[in-house]
Amino acid sequence: MSKPLKTTTGRRKTAIARVFITEGSGSITVNGRDFEEYFPTVALQNQILFPLALTNSRQTYDFKVNATGGGSTGQVGAVRLGIARALIGVNPELRGVLKQNGLLTRDSRAKERKKPGRPGARKRFQFSKR
Template identity: 55%
Template sequence: MAATEQVQSVGRRKASVSRVLMKEGAGTVRVNGRPFDEYFTIPRHRSLVSAPLEVTEAASLYDITVRVRGGGVTGQAEATRLGIARALLAMDEDRRRTLRAHGMLTRDPRVVERKKPGRPKARKRFQFSKR
């Protein structure tokens, strides 16, 4: 592997799209130009984002730059997790078994169901009155 190699990957979840740029470095993670612990303030979101790095023991090996758009903070964190996992896989194919065992390579297909006509929401119905 060349010293200047960098990998780009994409992660998606709900309405969020995360573009991850990974290259060898000191282990800094920046999200939308800010440090990742400043962008993801909730500890659960931080652990989601850093999970692929901790599982593969690659936390201090790569510098990661993330650009994420759309959706809410949880969707963005989960999209970033998938993007980082895919980038780690592109860097070293031997990590596939570990990442797959922890369920980090599977894209969560659940999205918001569309609103149906004649109803207030996707499945909710207006109150029924017999008389």
């Protein structure tokens, strides 16, 4: 693989994705595997392809992704953000289209921490009147 044009990072929940973009034919590899193999459901695959479909750059660039942490949904969100940021790094004119569709905003929702003396973040022990 040649030298990357741009290296970006995407995050979602506890997942982190490092994205390397190069000129190429449209291949996307995640952790050394094809992204269709790594994310088996069509819904997850469509989320990754969404920024590429909006910018008509599916066949223009190759993406190599290192995804760690979280589950499949978190990793997909991280990869999607990383790809969108990488596209802007290569072509800043795409910023308007990606921003309009909410692809440049990091989804900051994460699991709420467990509070001391409670069984969960918000759950209470069963109330006993007597």
